[in-house]
Amino acid sequence: MKAVSPKLILFALGTVCFALATLLQPRAAQWGGRAQSDNLVKVFLGEGRRLFANHFYTQADVVLHSGYYPSIFDQARRNMKSSALSGDSDADHDAHESPGETQASKENDKHDHESEHEKKMAFLQEPKDWIERFGRKFLITEHTHLSQDKESEILPWLRVSAELDPQRVETYTVAAYWLKRNGKLTEAEQFLREGLRNNPDSYEILFDLGRLYSENKHEIDRARNLWTLALARWNSREAGKTEQDLSAMEGIAVHLATLEADAGNHDRAISLFKLAMKASPHPEELQARIDELRKHTSPQP
Amino acid sequence: MNSVFAIAGLVVKELQRRKDFYVLFVLTALLTVLLGSVSFFNAENIARYLKDICLLLIWVSSLVIAVTTTARQLPAERENRTIFPLLAKPVTRGQVIAGKFLGCWLACGIALLVFYLFFTVISASREHVWHLVPTLKAVWMHWMLLGVLVAMVLFGSVVFTAPSSNTTICFIVIVGILGIGRHLHRVALDQPEPVSTMLSVIYFLIPHVEWFYLPDFLVNDQNIAPWTDCLMASLYGVAYMAAFLIAAWMRFRRQMLSV
Amino acid sequence: MENVVQLKNLRVEYRGRGSQPAKLAVNNLSLAVHAGEVFGFLGPNGAGKTTTMNVLLGFVNATGGEARLFGVNVRDPIARQRIGYLPELTYYYKFLTAEEILRFYAKIFGLTQSESNKRIEALLKLVELTEAAKRPIKSYSKGMQQRVGLAQALINNPDLLILDEPTSGLDPLGRMKVRQLIQRLKNEGKTILFSSHELGEVETVCDRVAIVDKGELKVEGRVTDLVAQYQCDLEKIFLNVVGYQPESRS
Numbered sequence: 001m002k003a004v005s006p007k008l009i010l011f012a013l014g015t016v017c018f019a020l021a022t023l024l025q026p027r028a029a030q031w032g033g034r035a036q037s038d039n040l041v042k043v044f045l046g047e048g049r050r051l052f053a054n055h056f057y058t059q060a061d062v063v064l065h066s067g068y069y070p071s072i073f074d075q076a077r078r079n080m081k082s083s084a085l086s087g088d089s090d091a092d093h094d095a096h097e098s099p100g101e102t103q104a105s106k107e108n109d110k111h112d113h114e115s116e117h118e119k120k121m122a123f124l125q126e127p128k129d130w131i132e133r134f135g136r137k138f139l140i141t142e143h144t145h146l147s148q149d150k151e152s153e154i155l156p157w158l159r160v161s162a163e164l165d166p167q168r169v170e171t172y173t174v175a176a177y178w179l180k181r182n183g184k185l186t187e188a189e190q191f192l193r194e195g196l197r198n199n200p201d202s203y204e205i206l207f208d209l210g211r212l213y214s215e216n217k218h219e220i221d222r223a224r225n226l227w228t229l230a231l232a233r234w235n236s237r238e239a240g241k242t243e244q245d246l247s248a249m250e251g252i253a254v255h256l257a258t259l260e261a262d263a264g265n266h267d268r269a270i271s272l273f274k275l276a277m278k279a280s281p282h283p284e285e286l287q288a289r290i291d292e293l294r295k296h297t298s299p300q301p
Numbered sequence: 302m303n304s305v306f307a308i309a310g311l312v313v314k315e316l317q318r319r320k321d322f323y324v325l326f327v328l329t330a331l332l333t334v335l336l337g338s339v340s341f342f343n344a345e346n347i348a349r350y351l352k353d354i355c356l357l358l359i360w361v362s363s364l365v366i367a368v369t370t371t372a373r374q375l376p377a378e379r380e381n382r383t384i385f386p387l388l389a390k391p392v393t394r395g396q397v398i399a400g401k402f403l404g405c406w407l408a409c410g411i412a413l414l415v416f417y418l419f420f421t422v423i424s425a426s427r428e429h430v431w432h433l434v435p436t437l438k439a440v441w442m443h444w445m446l447l448g449v450l451v452a453m454v455l456f457g458s459v460v461f462t463a464p465s466s467n468t469t470i471c472f473i474v475i476v477g478i479l480g481i482g483r484h485l486h487r488v489a490l491d492q493p494e495p496v497s498t499m500l501s502v503i504y505f506l507i508p509h510v511e512w513f514y515l516p517d518f519l520v521n522d523q524n525i526a527p528w529t530d531c532l533m534a535s536l537y538g539v540a541y542m543a544a545f546l547i548a549a550w551m552r553f554r555r556q557m558l559s560v
Numbered sequence: 561m562e563n564v565v566q567l568k569n570l571r572v573e574y575r576g577r578g579s580q581p582a583k584l585a586v587n588n589l590s591l592a593v594h595a596g597e598v599f600g601f602l603g604p605n606g607a608g609k610t611t612t613m614n615v616l617l618g619f620v621n622a623t624g625g626e627a628r629l630f631g632v633n634v635r636d637p638i639a640r641q642r643i644g645y646l647p648e649l650t651y652y653y654k655f656l657t658a659e660e661i662l663r664f665y666a667k668i669f670g671l672t673q674s675e676s677n678k679r680i681e682a683l684l685k686l687v688e689l690t691e692a693a694k695r696p697i698k699s700y701s702k703g704m705q706q707r708v709g710l711a712q713a714l715i716n717n718p719d720l721l722i723l724d725e726p727t728s729g730l731d732p733l734g735r736m737k738v739r740q741l742i743q744r745l746k747n748e749g750k751t752i753l754f755s756s757h758e759l760g761e762v763e764t765v766c767d768r769v770a771i772v773d774k775g776e777l778k779v780e781g782r783v784t785d786l787v788a789q790y791q792c793d794l795e796k797i798f799l800n801v802v803g804y805q806p807e808s809r810s
Contacts, residue, residue, distance in 0.1 A: 063350075063353075063520075063521070066522075066523060067517040067518070067520065067521035067523055071484065073484040073487065073488065077487065125487075128486060128487070129486065129505075131483075131486075131504070131505070131509055132486070134512070134533070134534070135509060137512075137526040137530045137534075138442075138511075138513070138525075138530075138534065139483075140517055140518065140521065140523050142523075150349075152342075152344040152345075153347055153349040153350065155341050156339075156341045156347055156350035157350060159341045175342075184342055184343070184344070187342040187343060191342070303667055303668060303670045304667075306667070307664055307667035307668045308668075310667070311653065311656075311664055314656070314660070315653070315655055318655035319655065381650065381651040381652070381653075381654075382647055382649065382650040383650060383651070383652060383653060385647040385650065386645055386646075386647055386650060386665075386712055387668075388617065388618060388619060389617045389640060389643065389644075389645035389647075389722070390640060390665065390668045390669065390716075391637045391638055391641045391668075391669070392637065392668060393637050557574070557614075557620050557621070558614070558619040558620070
């Protein structure tokens with residue numbers, strides 16, 4: 001048999017590869033959307049990036065606590081010990097600020113939150129042996145938070161986390177909170193808007209964006225529109241769920257109600273307060289505000 | 302001692318001539334500088350993120366250098382048959398083990414100095430402060446950890462025939478200890494017997510190298526334990542180094558080397 | 561005459577792995593190499609000559625009997641202070657130059673800087689590697705590597721040289737150079753123990769030979785005496801001793 005030239009084989013293989021590529025490319029584009037993604041990270045990591053996103057999100061919290069942070073073992077032990085406390089480390093940010101709370105209850109609960117946070121972070125138990133006792137000398141054992149001028153240190157991790165998992169809503173809200181604290185309102189707004197583009201149904205981001213306009217930029221009309229939209233989104237997303245995110249709804253409703261009350265739309269405010277009462281842990285507080293509004297609306301004898 | 306130092310010098314020269322160290326250093330520097338150039342929300346002087354990444358890269362690089370350099374020492378001597386002219390000189394097998402250990406440990410130390418110098422410069426460029434003492438402590442402790450690791454890998458290289466299996470096992474062991482070493486005894490409490498006893502025994506047997514892992518302190522500007530504690534921990538590390546080296550020597554001296 | 565190498569009833573047994581039986585590599589071997597002579601250690605593959613050399617160099621421990629170098633038990637590292645060893649087919653540290661390799665071995669022997677400088681220069685000249693001295697070993701040919709091996713074996717100016725197949729894998733010119741070198745070292749009064757399959761070469765350079773087979777010493781004596789006794793050359797003596805029967809022509 002006459003030997004075939006290697007060059008000819010190479011050329012034939014090249015032709016086959018090219019033909020297959022043209023044939024398979026349109027199909028490959030439909031395989032999970034990975035290949036056609038415009039995000040390089042998504043192309044490389046696929047859905048696995050969400051795992052990293054979670055890690056970086058937690059890393060931001062670790063930096064906030066200056067390295068004092070429970071390991072997965074500490075967290076598991078804490079969860080086992082106290083089912084009453086949330087074992088999710090991510091929830092720690094809520095201890096710093098829960099967007100769904102009223103201003104009044106926030107003031108009242110601030111101390112409770114801090115003590116609860118302290119309790120949650122007291123994960124180190126008494127050393128059981130000399131190895132653990134001596135090992136503590138090489139472990140960060142003091143619970144501290146970053147000073148105000150260093151708070152921006154957590155931002156890169158949140159940015160990276162959002163980059164890896166754009167569907168993780170709390171990354172945007174938490175980052176916006178810290179950006180606002182550091183006076184970076186434009187960046188907070190941009191980041192929240194980016195979050196909204198990636199999560200158009202997110203009532204959490206709409207709510208936070210509304211707060212930014214209301215509290216920081218004093219653009220009441222934009223805030224009203226955003227919170228109204230947030231409430232509508234909440235209704236469409238949470239309706240029919242057995243476990244609804246009531247605290248978020250309460251936050252939106254209370255803020256919107258307060259805004260309406262300030263604008264003189266008392267009836268609308270009362271109906272919103274009533275809506276919030278269904279979810280509030282302090283309904284009496286809201287009832288008092290409704291009563292107050294009613295005094296203003298009811299005709300004088 | 303001449304032989305020990307001569308063999309150690311040879312190992313250092315090998316690291317100097319091979320490309321591994323340079324590749325890892327350039328990669329570390331490149332990635333750090335690249336990530337350092339990214340702006341996050343126009344925030345200025347963000348240092349911790351950069352320090353964290355730089356230290357992570359340094360740790361990974363140092364482990365790779367330590368494990369791969371050490372794991373190939375004795376197998377390469379056998380494979381290339383250079384062990385024969387070496388042992389035909391007035392050199393004992395114990396001296397070969399000691400020389401190889403010293404060389405690998407010194408080589409790791411030199412590599413660490415270069416890496417941490419880069420870290421210090423990067424860190425100071427952001428923070429405008431020189432954290433020299435904490436960095437020195439961290440380098441010292443890091444070096445001690447690498448000492449334990451080098452001794453462990455050297456022991457592995459006389460036990461396992463293939464360097465690749467030795468490398469893999471040592472990586473798993475060291476990363477395992479760094480990750481769960483300090484939790485083992487508490488995990489043991491939740492396990493049924495005999496797993497509980499086994500985990501407790503492992504806990505007391507393994508070298509607790511997690512003590513030497515201090516990048517969190519550097520990243521978060523926390524005070525590292527005083528020098529006395531660092532030296533106590535170093536003594537603990539030296540005891541494990543000695544244990545691994547003696548075990549390696551006991552195994553190596555009985556091995557028949559056939560030309 | 562001083563015995564540089566002394567073997568008395570040497571016995572080496574390799575333990576069998578798993579179900580394999582133990583293998584007797586050397587059995588009751590006694591011989592002596594005198595100072596200043598070139599001693600050829602011959603035998604077919606698997607005869608036990610490499611094992612015997614391994615015992616002398618401390619690579620393998622004897623199961624029984626005794627092995628001494630310059631009257632010192634081979635288990636004592638000091639016994640190797642006055643020997644030089646050239647192993648077969650060794651790939652020296654590729655990242656070093658010939659000069660650096662020699663400096664490394666000189667350090668092991670504790671030579672001073674000036675001593676080692678002189679010695680390295682002389683050895684590089686002797687093995688004709690002066691010009692290539694600063695080139696990394698990885699760029700050397702096989703013959704050049706073998707010459708580096710010879711140089712390292714001579715770094716301590718040894719009284720005894722143990723050469724394992726010194727001409728193996730070399731071209732005719734390389735072999736001739738090694739033979740000349742052995743002759744030159746012999747003239748300098750060195751004792752040389754070497755194993756080889758090149759019987760013609762052995763006949764040319766050796767004063768005495770020993771032929772071992774199946775771990776046992778079969779023949780030992782001066783080359784001239786053996787040739788006279790058997791009335792044939794060394795190759796035929798070797799074949800006769802190891803029991804080689806040429807096929808009869810039909």
